[in-house]
Amino acid sequence: MKMLPHILIVEEDERTARGFISILQKKGFKTQHVRTEKEILNVLNTQYIAMVLLSMDRGDNQGAQLIRTILKQAPQTICIALTVQDRASDVIRILEAGAFDCFTRPIRDWPRFLGVCTQAVSIWERTQMREEQRSHMQNLQQHKSVEGLSAIKGNTPSVRSVMDMIRLIAPLKVSTLISGESGVGKELVARAIHDESPQKKSPFLAINCVAIQPDLFESELFGHEKGAFTGAYTKKAGLCAQAGKGTLFLDEIGDLPLRLQPKLLRLLEQKTFRPVGSTQTIPFQARVICATHVNMRTAVKEGRFRKDLYFRISAQEIFVPPLRDRKDDIKLLAYTFIEKYNRLCARNVQSISQEALRKLEKYSWEENNVRELEREIQRAVVLAKESQIIRPDMIFAQNLMEEKPEPKHWLDWEYTQAQKYNKKMFLSSYLHHKIACAQGNKSKAAQLSGLASPNFHRLLRQLETMEKEEDSE
Known part of the structure; x- marks a missing residue:
């Protein structure tokens, strides 16, 4: 789950706090201001905080204890302290308490301060990615009794079409290649x-291409020998x-750096x-399955992704x-998640009220999709x-987001827009279905479609053009 970098500013002086908020928000950070220790702990208990910017006005000993x-x-949260005096003994005490860095107020070197904040948040984000991946793999093992198509929940035609493709x-x-927005369930697919598949008893290994440091990509994928590089104290088998003979799942393949793509291409071409x-x-x-939220045809045309690698990973x-x-x-989906979190959280929720359900159905779901729905049901069950x-007041109870108006149904659009939308949906579903049937x-x-080959390829090019126009809007 991609989280916004969130900095908690602990400062008793309102004017000083506003100054930090203004500067940090201009750099793209989400900020929140509190004054007391009780407020700090309440926020840490309910929200994901990347960094705490802590004013040490309460005294160094007391401040060190608060750190x-x-x-x-919140062990993964990073603390940066602000002190009035720059005494070496105070700095040592603060750093020994676990602070990431320490600055004297008023801050004179703003570029260094902002650079340290960026570095701290970057470390937190990488930690979150690793923890999410580890937690997800543990959940897959814990609930591996729910396998295959039974793990995919839905009765709408679009979901049934996905199930048909899986079969x-x-x-x-x-x-x-599995494509779709963040949180739609690409890894479940x-x-x-x-x-x-016939390989279901062999391993299924997942790797997030964004979460791996580029310099460690080869080591993670291919393994390494003892002493191959600094820190390689033992021999390690890679994911390959x-x-x-199982499955290697490469998530977020569209974000793989260009300089690493030839290494993956060589693996797929040479099978060694x-x-x-x-x-x-x-x-x-192993079989390779990739997933992405990126429009890969656009990425190829813009030079962000190799064309030959795209064709290698997208036979289907x-x-x-x-x-x-x-x-x-x-x-x-809501009742599926209620059942899951009743078990995990020792609750006995039996149903969700019609008002709460309507609240979920009216929400725009523009980001995180099913993942966000699961999070809301988990919170509601707790x-x-x-x-x-589950009552309406339990839905989005801890969200700061406002509900956005539900987009109009295509029947309410103007004729040209509605016709274009439905033509694209038809072409996408029909052409990809025929290609899947033809292996x-x-x-x-x-x-199979009853079309001459040039006409079939013309429709594919037409679909590609429509998708590109949609991305540029």
Whole structure:
């Protein structure tokens, strides 16, 4: 889950606090101002805080103890202290308490201060990515009894179309690209393909291409020998070796740096890899499934993604629709998450009120999609305590976001816009379905559709143009 960098400013003087808020917000940080220790702990208990900017007016000993209290409650949060005096003994005491850095007020070197804040938030974000990935993998193991298509919840035509594609693709050991917005469930689709395939008893390994430092990409993917580089104290098997004959899932492939793409292309073309520091070539036997929120055709045309690699990873493509286009599934998803968090949180919620359900259905769901819905249901189940019904006031209870008006249905649009939208949806669904039925062979897909091959390819180009125009709007 991509979280906004959130800085908590602890300052008793309102004017000073406003100054820090103004400067930090101009740099793109989300800020919040509190004054007391009780307020600090309340915020840390309910929100994700990347960094605490802590004024030490309360005395260095008391301030150092507060730093320890903050880090005990939120170990991943980073503290930066602001002191009135620059005594070495005070700085040592503050840093020993766990502060990331210490500045004297008034701040004279603003570029250094802002650079340290950026560095601190960057460290926090990388930590969050690793924790999310680790937590997600643990959840997959914990709930692995829910496998294959049964893990995908939905009855709308768009979701049934995704399920049909999974059934077609799963038996075929071909590279597959899953596209869709953040939080729509792309990894669930990848897992379902694996679980429905002949390789379902082999490992399913997931890696987020954004979460790995570029310098460690080869080591993570291919492994390394002892002493291959500084810090390589032992031999390590990479994900390619660990996956065996199973599935390697590369998430956020569209954000893979351009300089790393040839290494992945070589793996897919040669079906072999070599650990860092080794001379031994090892066969690569796993199936590769990739996922992205990026429009890959646009990325290729803009030079952000290699065309040859795109064709290698997209022998088959599946588009997962956003939640706002499948709102009829919200009720089913809500009850699925209620059941899940009843079990995990020791609650006994039996239902969700019609008013609360309507509140969910009216929400715009422009970001994070099903992931955001799951988070809201989890919060509501926790807030329910002894109640057996989720009430409207429990939905978005801890969100600072305002509900946005629901987009108009296409029937309410002007004729030209509605016609263009439905033509694109038809072409996308029909053409990709025929290509899937033909196992990726576009000439055969043209025959199945009853069209001459040039006409079929013309429609594919027309669809590509429409998608590009949509991205540029």
